[in-house]
Amino acid sequence: MKIIGFPRKEQGTGASRRLRIAGQTPGIVYGGTAAPVNIALDHNALYHALKKETFHASILDLEIEGKVEQVLLRDFQVHAFKQLVLHVDFQRVDASQKxxxxxxxxxxxxxxxxxxxxxxxxxxxxxxxxxxxxxxxxxxxxxxxxxxxxxxxxxxxxxxxxxxxxxxxxxxxxxxxxxxxxxxxxxxxxxxxxxxxxxxx
CATH class of the missing domain: 2.170.120.20 (Ribosomal protein L25, C-terminal domain)
Known part of the structure; x- marks a missing residue:
């Protein structure tokens, strides 16, 4: 499965709230030798992807500014009663590491x-x-x-x-x-x- 992410410069509660109002979900990509990267994803696309079993247990192709890297979904938070994904975490995958x-x-x-x-x-x-x-x-x-x-x-x-x-x-x-x-x-x-x-x- 392929997902599209966008670099996220602003951080903090206020910035995350503005992102969600704009229909996006804040997230982070970490692991491997590269530094963690804060990203934003289209909320509706992410919400529907989370309903698919394969999204939770497959290696995903995450594209950020034209560059694709392989990641695993590691964690996500949803609102207590709204159909709203609050945050998502992805971990980079190294082909040589278990x-x-x-x-x-x-x-x-x-x-x-x-x-x-x-x-x-x-x-x-x-x-x-x-x-x-x-x-x-x-x-x-x-x-x-x-x-x-x-x-x-x-x-x-x-x-x-x-x-x-x-x-x-x-x-x-x-x-x-x-x-x-x-x-x-x-x-x-x-x-x-x-x-x-x-x-x-």
């Missing part, structure tokens, strides 16, 4: 899993993203979690995931990624039915 970032998890095949198909179970997503390390060229947009073989009472753990080549998980723990269980109401209904059968006998 990144430490989060990527989203995509859960697939839940509907064909024994937990859902045979037991009418509910699958809970314990994690929605994963902390990873990799070189920029290996950065995945997402990591797939295959639930096809999940049974009721079982869980999918970090060790069960097939991470892309060159990608390692940051966590040293075998995190729980998803679990399958039978709904509480269904369990009690089955228990009452079993008790009723026992009494009938």
């Amino acid at each position: 990144l430490h970032t989060k990527v989203p998890l995509h859960f697939v095949n839940a509907e064909v899993s024994p937990a859902v198909k045979l037991s009418s179970g509910i699958i809970s997503h314990v994690q929605s993203d994963l902390d990873i390390q990799c070189l920029p060229k290996n950065l995945p947009e997402f990591i797939e979690v295959d639930l096809a073989n999940l049974q009721v009472g079982q869980s999918v753990h970090l060790a069960d995931l097939k991470l892309p080549v060159g990608v390692t998980a940051v966590s040293q723990e075998n995190l729980t990624i998803a679990t399958a269980s039978v709904p509480a109401g269904q369990v009690s209904a089955e228990g009452e039915a079993a008790a009723g059968d026992a009494e009938a006998k």
Whole structure:
């Protein structure tokens, strides 16, 4: 994805407020060997980009005055109740340096899993993203979690995931990624039915 930034000379609360009134969002680019640069971005373009998952987990091409550099979205602040992006931070990417970032998890095949198909179970997503390390060229947009073989009472753990080549998980723990269980109401209904059968006998 490509984004356009503009150099921002003025700083401070008043300058940022004027930028926002003019339909722009203040931001900063830092990292690498170059000095941090204060920038401004078109607010509407940024607001819509932030709604896309790939914007949060992909290397972006940031163009400032005709010069393009690769960056990662590192942080952003939004207004408590207005549809307003207050500030955004980007970090420069060095092709030879490993990144430490989060990527989203995509859960697939839940509907064909024994937990859902045979037991009418509910699958809970314990994690929605994963902390990873990799070189920029290996950065995945997402990591797939295959639930096809999940049974009721079982869980999918970090060790069960097939991470892309060159990608390692940051966590040293075998995190729980998803679990399958039978709904509480269904369990009690089955228990009452079993008790009723026992009494009938």
